[in-house]
Amino acid sequence: MLDDLKNNLHFTTWHMVHQLPRFFINGWQSIQLKRTLDLTYRNVYFYQELWDNLKINIKQIKVPTDIYILPIINKNTLRELDISKIVNRSYSGRRTWHQTSGSTHEPFKFLRGSLKMPWNDRRYFYSANYRFLLWSGVGFKKIISNLKVAQIHTAPHPTQNYLFIHTENLRVSPQKTITELKMYGADILEGLASVLVELARIAESLPQKERPRFSYVVSFGEVLTSVERKYIEDIFKCELYNKYAMEELGVIGLECKQHNGFHINEESRIVNVVDDEGNELKPGNSGRIVITYFYNDILPFIRYDTGDYGMIYPGVCPCGLPTYKITVNGRHGYFIIVNKKRVHYMELDVVLRQFAGKIAKYQIVQSDNSEPNILILPTKDFSPSDLKDLQIKFREILGFALKIEVAKDLLYNQSGKAKIIINKPE
Numbered sequence: 449m450l451d452d453l454k455n456n457l458h459f460t461t462w463h464m465v466h467q468l469p470r471f472f473i474n475g476w477q478s479i480q481l482k483r484t485l486d487l488t489y490r491n492v493y494f495y496q497e498l499w500d501n502l503k504i505n506i507k508q509i510k511v512p513t514d515i516y517i518l519p520i521i522n523k524n525t526l527r528e529l530d531i532s533k534i535v536n537r538s539y540s541g542r543r544t545w546h547q548t549s550g551s552t553h554e555p556f557k558f559l560r561g562s563l564k565m566p567w568n569d570r571r572y573f574y575s576a577n578y579r580f581l582l583w584s585g586v587g588f589k590k591i592i593s594n595l596k597v598a599q600i601h602t603a604p605h606p607t608q609n610y611l612f613i614h615t616e617n618l619r620v621s622p623q624k625t626i627t628e629l630k631m632y633g634a635d636i637l638e639g640l641a642s643v644l645v646e647l648a649r650i651a652e653s654l655p656q657k658e659r660p661r662f663s664y665v666v667s668f669g670e671v672l673t674s675v676e677r678k679y680i681e682d683i684f685k686c687e688l689y690n691k692y693a694m695e696e697l698g699v700i701g702l703e704c705k706q707h708n709g710f711h712i713n714e715e716s717r718i719v720n721v722v723d724d725e726g727n728e729l730k731p732g733n734s735g736r737i738v739i740t741y742f743y744n745d746i747l748p749f750i751r752y753d754t755g756d757y758g759m760i761y762p763g764v765c766p767c768g769l770p771t772y773k774i775t776v777n778g779r780h781g782y783f784i785i786v787n788k789k790r791v792h793y794m795e796l797d798v799v800l801r802q803f804a805g806k807i808a809k810y811q812i813v814q815s816d817n818s819e820p821n822i823l824i825l826p827t828k829d830f831s832p833s834d835l836k837d838l839q840i841k842f843r844e845i846l847g848f849a850l851k852i853e854v855a856k857d858l859l860y861n862q863s864g865k866a867k868i869i870i871n872k873p874e
């Protein structure tokens with residue numbers, strides 16, 4: 449009984465704190481940070497040695513902004529260490545093994561477990577993943593009891609009851625997948641951006657009434673471009689919400705109705721943006737995204753470099769939510785070399801987004817020492833004159849022409865992602 453009350457109180461505060469004024473968010477984060485640092489210092493050899501060597505006294509860290517005295521770590525540091533060095537040796541709760549997708553490096557295997565978030569309490573999962581509905585005025589009770597979710601992915605979430613379709617099934621029997629989705633009648637469809645494009649292309653080949661419809665589509669795990677967003681929304685007649693999540697750090701943030709950045713799930717983590725030396729960057733400046741997560745008690749991630757680059761949105765979002773908003777520009781490697789100059793893919797995106805509705809997805813392929821090739825996956829509205837227009841626009845805006853090819857299919861990497869930039873050795 450007392451445990452139930454305690455759990456309910458924890459959940460309610462955890463769930464609501466991101467909507468309270470900044471003062472309360474900071475207060476909550478200070479308490480969670482202190483708990484995480486104490487637990488980690490007492491029980492994890494790696495962090496204890498690291499902080500002792502730098503003569504850092506964690507008692508001096510009282511508020512979220514004090515966190516900058518702690519060193520930044522990354523996946524490689526953790527992967528090279530023996531697991532006994534990085535786990536909490538006193539942890540006795542439930543634990544599960546997980547693995548990062550390894551799209552940029554070798555996959556990293558780690559443990560997940562929390563004493564504060566009961567693993568079978570679905571309220572935490574629904575709040576972290578679907579609170580964008582809450583912001584649009586849908587009651588949480590309705591979300592948790594009525595929401596029908598379908599997901600196309602490579603592994604299901606273990607505790608949820610929803611329609612799970614393996615990505616492989618979509619590829620082997622696309623028609624069966626369409627039928628299953630139509631029968632189930634999900635409110636929300638979730639998947640990697642490229643998987644959603646793949647499904648949309650199958651749906652596009654069908655008459656309107658035979659296509660599955662969703663109120664919302666949630667994309668995650670890959671950079672989502674504006675052309676992909678428009679295409680998916682057009683085909684499924686839905687509103688698309690992008691989600692920023694990482695296997696090891698949970699759901700980091702979700703879009704609001706503005707759809708231009710992720711409101712951070714700040715009740716569970718502190719997100720910092722730093723320069724290449726690790727110094728704090730103020731909102732409005734782009735840098736490396738470093739995260740401290742409060743709820744992996746068995747294998748803490750403290751000042752963990754995500755490998756992503758982004759920027760905290762300066763000021764308050766027009767939607768009025770007090771929680772910080774972050775835009776993510778993808779990995780640092782999202783550059784290509786054109787005319788011996790480094791060009792970020794966003795510069796090309798400025799041109800390509802003008803063709804939203806005509807292009808379902810694009811991929812930029814670069815082989816060593818050669819000019820990049822842009823592969824265009826066209827929609828039904830794409831015509832040969834668009835190809836010419838695209839070439840003209842590139843020359844006008846960028847000052848140079850690019851090789852553009854109309855492709856039949858996406859190019860996937862080993863982890864099954866269809867990345868925007870593909871670097872190929874000659």
Ligand SMILES: [Zn+2]
Nearest residue numbers: 704706765767
């Ligand atoms: Zn907002």
